[in-house]
Amino acid sequence: MTGPLGKDLLGLADLSAEQIRLILDTAVPFKEISERQIKKVPTLRGMTIVNLFFENSTRTRVSFEFAEKRLSADTVNVAASTSSVSKGETLVDTARNLEAMRIDMVVIRHPASGAPRFLAERIDSNVINAGDGTHEHPTQGLLDLLTLRDHLGDLAGRRICIVGDVLHSRVARSNIYGLQKLGAEVAVCGPRSLLPNAVHELGVQVFDRIEAAIEWAEALNVLRLQLERMQAGYIPSLREYNRVFGVTSARLERASRDLLILHPGPMNRGVEIDSDVADGPHSVILHQVTNGVAVRMAVLYLLAGGRPDLADAAKGGRA
């Protein structure tokens, strides 16, 4: 009962380069559906999908919901704060209760790394990781790959630098795995306190100075600096962070080539990225958001269906 991606999408570390390419190639025609007057196809008609969000999210949840609705699935949103989770129910009990109502897929965001895998091993429904702790955010990684590919073409040999709080970033991890599988060269840049101790084990270059990263890279993926990091003592102040690592137009103008600028959102303007860069001609940040819906449609489509027991019967009636 598994399609070309297997039962679940838990992280890009689990996927082959072929599977990643398949998702990106499938996402391309899905873009057109969102441009239609009637932005809907009947592909997932009759399927029920639960969006189970144990952390706040606007962009990712709405993007998944649009993707589900444009494929005609029925969707239910469960936010942890308003559910029986706040009464002490365990993750598995919550999911099993939902499954007892006959659902087909669960999209889960959870503050604990590994929660989606824990769930996937215990329920029959397809599980899609919408971000877990500091582990992975595979659909964000995929939409970043699609956006980069739209602008740079084949990513083999292209130089991409991830800037900022790599230590706590699931977006960074999914990007690194995905980019490396497609043959790109990956670097990270940020204060040492916000890079993992074993950063070299990720197989990436490390830049301590943003100027050097800008000189090297063809695209920057600028991570959000979570304001809590300052209170926790990782950086002295937001202003100093901006002064040393901020992506500013003055720094970009000094580079010998134009760089694509990506940001997974939500942005802290004036901290990790300046407004004139975020809104500038090389920013593809809104393109990322548009691609997010198409990539999620592709993932839903590729995870759905595919029951070999019925396939043999159906082959006799090939259209």
Place this chain on the structure above:
Amino acid sequence: MPKPTTLLDARAIDRTLRRMADEIVELFGGTDDVVVVGIERRGVQLADRIVALIAKQEGVTVARGALDITLYRDDLQTVGPRPVVGRTQLPLTLDGKRVVIVDDVLYTGRTIRAALDELADFGRPARIALAVLVDRGGRELPIHADVVGRSVDVAPGQRVDVMLAEVDERDAVILADRDAA
């Protein structure tokens, strides 16, 4: 095992398409508001050829479109997703247009059912007709073609392969055993 038989060679395909182009114009009583829509894959190339033939005969280039019905199939739950979904390209609205769907082989009719559903999402055409290069029988739905290149009765164990120079390097329609490569 019976050897593959050629149903139509390159010249026969050419001749057949010319007749089909004429019949489409006759069916609609002209070329006004006509949109020729090919179904991915080989229907698209056939539609392109028909548009070119109509242009040659009538001196009018009618609108054309491409339809990928993958997302409208009724067998996702059973056979699973197709590896790669093609692109749908249609004029922004089909309201009031006279649409002729073009496909290579008409068999169960399920592809055409899906195509009709998809077209409905692009507006309300004044009329939808169906033109196919080969009608092999074996319908599972109440669907019929208005313009047929060639009708053949084909056993369920056999298949009809349409090859077109644009994608297959040569033009031919071949009747082969289902298990043959």
